[in-house]
Amino acid sequence: MANTRTIITRLKREALESTTYRGHQMARWKRWTPFNYVTHCIACPAEVQVLSDPAPNQIDIGGSAVALNCPIN
Ligand SMILES: [Zn+2]
Numbered sequence: 332m333a334n335t336r337t338i339i340t341r342l343k344r345e346a347l348e349s350t351t352y353r354g355h356q357m358a359r360w361k362r363w364t365p366f367n368y369v370t371h372c373i374a375c376p377a378e379v380q381v382l383s384d385p386a387p388n389q390i391d392i393g394g395s396a397v398a399l400n401c402p403i404n
Pocket of ligand 1: 354355356372373374375376377400401402403
């Protein structure tokens with residue numbers, strides 16, 4: 332099984348691909364826990380978080396920045 336760092340690195344990359352496609356300009360990642368990183372768009376209020384070990388009712392990449400286009404860019 333892949334380790335937490337490998338999973339987080341992959342999820343961050345996938346999250347940034349998605350948010351960039353939607354026109355967001357994301358800030359640096361903030362680490363809440365070793366399993367949970369978040370970042371936000373510097374142009375609008377959109378956010379995205381990644382979870383390396385999501386609970387059954389959670390998703391590994393989630394947030395408004397992957398669901399909505401940036402209204403600014
Ligand atoms: Zn944005």
